[in-house]
Amino acid sequence: MSSKPLRADARRNRARILAAAEEVFAARGAGAATEEVAAAAGVAIGTVFRHFPTKQDLVGAILKDLLAALGEAAKEDDLFTFFTRVVTAAAEKKFVVELLDVEVAGPIASLSGAVGELLDRAKLAGAVRAEIELDEVLALLTAAGQGALRGGWSADLRARTLAVIFAGLRP
Amino acid sequence: MSSKPLRADARRNRARILAAAEEVFAARGAGAATEEVAAAAGVAIGTVFRHFPTKQDLVGAILKDLLAALGEAAKEDDLFTFFTRVVTAAAEKKFVVELLDVEVAGPIASLSGAVGELLDRAKLAGAVRAEIELDEVLALLTAAGQGALRGGWSADLRARTLAVIFAGLRP
DNA sequence: TCCTAAGATGAGTGCGTACTCCGGTTCACT
DNA sequence: AGTGAACCGGAGTACGCACTCATCTTAGGA
Numbered sequence: 001m002s003s004k005p006l007r008a009d010a011r012r013n014r015a016r017i018l019a020a021a022e023e024v025f026a027a028r029g030a031g032a033a034t035e036e037v038a039a040a041a042g043v044a045i046g047t048v049f050r051h052f053p054t055k056q057d058l059v060g061a062i063l064k065d066l067l068a069a070l071g072e073a074a075k076e077d078d079l080f081t082f083f084t085r086v087v088t089a090a091a092e093k094k095f096v097v098e099l100l101d102v103e104v105a106g107p108i109a110s111l112s113g114a115v116g117e118l119l120d121r122a123k124l125a126g127a128v129r130a131e132i133e134l135d136e137v138l139a140l141l142t143a144a145g146q147g148a149l150r151g152g153w154s155a156d157l158r159a160r161t162l163a164v165i166f167a168g169l170r171p
Numbered sequence: 172m173s174s175k176p177l178r179a180d181a182r183r184n185r186a187r188i189l190a191a192a193e194e195v196f197a198a199r200g201a202g203a204a205t206e207e208v209a210a211a212a213g214v215a216i217g218t219v220f221r222h223f224p225t226k227q228d229l230v231g232a233i234l235k236d237l238l239a240a241l242g243e244a245a246k247e248d249d250l251f252t253f254f255t256r257v258v259t260a261a262a263e264k265k266f267v268v269e270l271l272d273v274e275v276a277g278p279i280a281s282l283s284g285a286v287g288e289l290l291d292r293a294k295l296a297g298a299v300r301a302e303i304e305l306d307e308v309l310a311l312l313t314a315a316g317q318g319a320l321r322g323g324w325s326a327d328l329r330a331r332t333l334a335v336i337f338a339g340l341r342p
Numbered sequence: 343t344c345c346t347a348a349g350a351t352g353a354g355t356g357c358g359t360a361c362t363c364c365g366g367t368t369c370a371c372t
Numbered sequence: 373a374g375t376g377a378a379c380c381g382g383a384g385t386a387c388g389c390a391c392t393c394a395t396c397t398t399a400g401g402a
Contacts, residue, residue, distance in 0.1 A: 004348095006348090007347095007349065007399060008399070008400090010348075010349060033388075033390085034389080034390065043350080045390095045391085046351055046352065046392080046393085049391060054391085055390065055391090136328065136331050136332050139332040140336075142321065142322040143314040143318025144314050147311070147314025147315075147318070151310055151313040151314070157306055157310055161307050161314070164336070164339040165336065165339055168336055168338040168339025168340075169339075177378095177379095178377095178378060179370090180368070180369070180378095180379070181379060181380090204360085214381090215380065216381085217361090217380065217381055218379080218381075221379075221380075226361090
């Protein structure tokens with residue numbers, strides 16, 4: 001899969017870029033200039049593009065990491081906890097909403113698998129009505145994530161808003 | 172308020188630009204280039220900037236019109252109908268979501284007034300729980316609008332998703 | 343230690359887009 | 373009709389940003 005092992009300095013720089021990009025994109029959104037990422041990583045811009053030929057590749061790499069982390073978290077959460085986790089992440093890290101966007105339909109498929117399992121479990125436990133379908137839950141997740149970010153919800157408002165959604169899901 | 176009456180041709184062009192902008196922004200989102208609006212209006216780009224010195228002024232003018240129309244509709248709707256109307260508009264006219272964004276906090280105040288009335292009425296009619304507050308409803312409205320647009324909900328999915336939200340609001 | 347290919351650098355290129363400016367055109371008033 | 377102010381056209385400017393490339397640097401094997 002991975003062609004050749006990277007040279008030590010290259011590996012170090014790659015990690016720095018990834019870390020810097022996560023920080024910059026979280027603060028400024030994925031619209032932030034690549035030069036900012038380079039500066040934050042203490043690296044020239046050419047180096048960033050050597051590792052990630054396209055800006056989208058860079059965003060994609062971060063998203064992939066995040067997706068893996070969320071997938072991991074899903075294993076130990078119940079549906080409502082997971083829901084809250086994703087929305088909170090969206091509120092704090094602007095670029096997370098890109099994950100929820102249509103364009104990234106590929107990677108999100110794996111997330112939807114995890115949510116599907118949580119939904120099934122929640123139904124069995126009687127926490128969610130049986131007729132609720134996966135796509136509605138995904139839609140609500142998207143909506144809440146977008147809303148939390150773009151609406152700038154406070155922690156209190158976020159909690160109350162999610163409470164309404166959860167009430168709508170319960171029997 | 173309005174300084175001087177516009178010349179006839181200027182008035183005509185202004186109206187054309189507004190109509191063209193509404194169409195273009197609805198289709199392509201507010202990110203569409205101003206040149207496209209000028210072309211659609213059959214007018215040179217300089218003319219657009221004469222009437223609206225800034226792109227934001229142009230978007231703002233359209234938003235103001237839309238806001239007035241929604242405020243009018245609110246008088247005859249109940250809360251759930253109005254909610255559906257706004258979300259549907261968001262799904263069909265991309266730029267409507269800008270209305271829901273924080274940046275336009277000024278104009279949205281008037282909308283929130285209308286929603287407040289609808290909420291009061293709905294509570295009196297027993298259609299909504301008494302402890303629901305206005306900001307939660309507004310947050311849900313923002314969320315659903317953003318989600319509908321960026322998630323590309325179908326009419327069916329939109330209806331089912333809104334049904335969950337409405338269920339959460341009811342006693 | 344030396345050699346070379348992988349890697350880093352950063353000024354430069356191309357492009358899209360908001361906005362300007364001035365010469366030409368048109369309205370509207372007398 | 374004549375006149376001047378308002379208006380229009382559209383090439384041009386400024387700017388930000390993704391991405392490139394010729395040149396210099398360095399890791400790491402022989």
